[in-house]
Amino acid sequence: MEILVCAKRVPDTSENEIELNGAGNDIERDELVYSVNEPDNYAVEEALKMVEAAGGSVTVVTVGDSEDEEILRREMAMGANRAALLSDDAFRGSDGKGVASILKAFVEKGRYDLILTGVQADDGAAQVGGMLAAMLDYPFASLVNAVEVLEGGRLKVSREIEGGNREINELDLPCVLSIQTGINEPRYVGMRGIRQVASVPIPTLGTSELGLRVDAAGQAAAKVRRLDYFVPEAGKGAEMLEGDREEVAARLVELMKAKGGLN
Amino acid sequence: MPRIFAFIVHKAGVADDSAVELAAAAARIDPAQAPTAIVTGYGLELDAVCNGLRATYGEIWKIADEALAYPNAELVRQALVAVVPPGSILLVPHSHFGVDLSPGLSIKLNAAYVPDVVGIDGLDDSALRLVRQEFGGQVSTHVRCEISDGAVVNIRPGAFQPAGGASLSGVVVDKSGELGTLKTARRYLQTIPVDAGDVDITKYRTLVSIGRGIQDPENVALAEELAQAMGAAVSCSRPVVDAKWLDKSRQVGSSGKTVKPKVYLACGISGSFQHLAGIKGNPFLIAINKNPKAPIFRVADVGIVDDIIEFLPALTERVREECCAPVQGKEQR
Numbered sequence: 001m002e003i004l005v006c007a008k009r010v011p012d013t014s015e016n017e018i019e020l021n022g023a024g025n026d027i028e029r030d031e032l033v034y035s036v037n038e039p040d041n042y043a044v045e046e047a048l049k050m051v052e053a054a055g056g057s058v059t060v061v062t063v064g065d066s067e068d069e070e071i072l073r074r075e076m077a078m079g080a081n082r083a084a085l086l087s088d089d090a091f092r093g094s095d096g097k098g099v100a101s102i103l104k105a106f107v108e109k110g111r112y113d114l115i116l117t118g119v120q121a122d123d124g125a126a127q128v129g130g131m132l133a134a135m136l137d138y139p140f141a142s143l144v145n146a147v148e149v150l151e152g153g154r155l156k157v158s159r160e161i162e163g164g165n166r167e168i169n170e171l172d173l174p175c176v177l178s179i180q181t182g183i184n185e186p187r188y189v190g191m192r193g194i195r196q197v198a199s200v201p202i203p204t205l206g207t208s209e210l211g212l213r214v215d216a217a218g219q220a221a222a223k224v225r226r227l228d229y230f231v232p233e234a235g236k237g238a239e240m241l242e243g244d245r246e247e248v249a250a251r252l253v254e255l256m257k258a259k260g261g262l263n
Numbered sequence: 264m265p266r267i268f269a270f271i272v273h274k275a276g277v278a279d280d281s282a283v284e285l286a287a288a289a290a291r292i293d294p295a296q297a298p299t300a301i302v303t304g305y306g307l308e309l310d311a312v313c314n315g316l317r318a319t320y321g322e323i324w325k326i327a328d329e330a331l332a333y334p335n336a337e338l339v340r341q342a343l344v345a346v347v348p349p350g351s352i353l354l355v356p357h358s359h360f361g362v363d364l365s366p367g368l369s370i371k372l373n374a375a376y377v378p379d380v381v382g383i384d385g386l387d388d389s390a391l392r393l394v395r396q397e398f399g400g401q402v403s404t405h406v407r408c409e410i411s412d413g414a415v416v417n418i419r420p421g422a423f424q425p426a427g428g429a430s431l432s433g434v435v436v437d438k439s440g441e442l443g444t445l446k447t448a449r450r451y452l453q454t455i456p457v458d459a460g461d462v463d464i465t466k467y468r469t470l471v472s473i474g475r476g477i478q479d480p481e482n483v484a485l486a487e488e489l490a491q492a493m494g495a496a497v498s499c500s501r502p503v504v505d506a507k508w509l510d511k512s513r514q515v516g517s518s519g520k521t522v523k524p525k526v527y528l529a530c531g532i533s534g535s536f537q538h539l540a541g542i543k544g545n546p547f548l549i550a551i552n553k554n555p556k557a558p559i560f561r562v563a564d565v566g567i568v569d570d571i572i573e574f575l576p577a578l579t580e581r582v583r584e585e586c587c588a589p590v591q592g593k594e595q596r
Binding site: 011013014017018019020027095096097100122123125126127128129130131133135138139140141142143156158159160161162163164165166167168169170171172175181182185223224225226227228229230231232237238239240242245248249250252253255256257259260261262 | 378401404554563565574
């Protein structure tokens with residue numbers, strides 16, 4: 001099975017407090033720790049497991065710039081066979097459809113049985129996988145939390161739905177799946193693994209290499225545009241308990257008793 | 264002004280709460296227009312849903328087909344592409360189904376797509392101005408969406424309160440005849456309910472709920488000790504289940520259980536809307552988080568900025584001093 005995983009480098013929200021920059025037009029990015037988008041990492045792990053069981057290879061691709069190469073290398077250290085960076089000044093300002101158009105051009109240069117994305121990026125919109133599938137006329141399933149390969153070029157796929165219930169579907173290959181966190185336990189990647197792939201060449205493809213129409217992506221093609229960042233109004237906000245830890249605990253116990261949370 | 268449609272999610276003959284919320288969102292775009300509902304399905308349940316919508320929508324477009332008896336997003340998409348006029352604005356709930364349907368639908372309609380919208384500023388220069396959140400709700404953004412070719416806009420459940428305006432008497436229009444043959448390479452097989460688990464967190468009046476801030480599986484015991492001292496149960500947010508530190512049956516949220524406790528301690532939980540969607544009944548919400556900017560503090564009644572690894576043992580000790588030793592019969596039912 002030839003599997004393509006679309007990944008993204010994002011600010012790691014478990015490592016960062018996200019704040020506005022001085023101008024209010026972006027988040028403050030200077031001190032941010034970036035990493036591979038968490039659901040994308042689960043998608044790579046799922047691809048590796050499928051290839052280990054059934055043969056084939058895993059390719060990881062991202063749309064971005066030279067800084068984004070580090071996540072491709074990380075996923076190669078994890079076990080992905082190939083990677084590609086789709087990068088061009090003309091891609092800047094792309095909306096979700098633009099990114100999906102860039103990825104479609106890359107998909108059509110290869111031959112993939114299965115395309116995986118993470119379910120959503122922290123700074124994203126859970127949209128590119130479904131758009132890509134529609135552009136390719138492949139079937140799509142989102143929020144996937146289990147995959148089983150069946151005979152005859154089909155997958156049995158479990159989707160997470162309301163209440164923790166699972167919706168079981170059968171999809172014909174090739175197809176696109178968006179992978180939910182918790183589907184597997186992504187393997188650990190150590191520094192040694194990263195070093196081993198440090199010098200592996202990763203091709204960069206732009207508009208011309210991809211044979212992309214110039215009006216297919218980028219700012220001019222984007223119908224959806226982020227205008228600013230702002231911090232939402234606090235509403236009433238919480239009453240903050242401050243002071244010595246033991247004092248705070250004592251006050252909290254009194255409050256919980258008053259609210260019927262304790263006898 | 265483009266025509267506004269709302270896609271209605273329904274179950275067992277009853278429209279989802281999102282049906283009135285989408286009508287409220289439509290009024291934010293164009294207060295002068297009575298929006299049109301689109302309902303797909305089959306049989307008597309579909310008719311019941313359509314009739315129930317007549318008070319809220321000016322027109323209800325009914326799309327009946329046996330293949331639509333279960334809402335397979337790929338088939339629903341084909342049905343919508345067949346009936347939705349070019350240039351329309353289509354509102355869809357940003358649910359497990361909306362996430363499945365809308366991105367591909369926007370491509371097939373050649374329309375813009377904006378997911379998970381929490382606010383609508385209005386329409387100007389043939390563009391919608393919308394509000395979204397990023398980074399788990401830590402920051403918000405204004406988004407401009409061109410609607411010259413129409414738009415699919417996914418609306419966050421609970422973000423728009425029903426307007427409660429005059430009751431309409433909408434007409435049901437049968438659009439089933441406009442469908443071609445529906446077919447897909449994705450076939451629905453069955454729905455498997457979640458396992459019951461060892462503890463039913465929906466039955467406790469106090470929940471000690473842990474999130475990513477618990478950091479290590481060994482620290483789960485800190486929450487267990489507090490819960491035991493209080494006669495509470497330990498619940499959690501998604502990352503704890505993803506890491507397999509607690510069973511899925513302990514998860515609170517749109518993808519887990521819906522709970523109605525009296526007191527809810529959110530410990531190291533950032534407060535994503537998916538998590539908050541599982542907390543009903545307006546409990547006394549206590550947030551303990553070392554990040555003072557965590558979104559949970561915006562909705563909590565009481566907030567404490569501290570590391571739960573340090574704070575939970577201190578709280579447990581204090582609870583024990585209050586002689587709240589665990590006794591039987593603390594469950595609500």
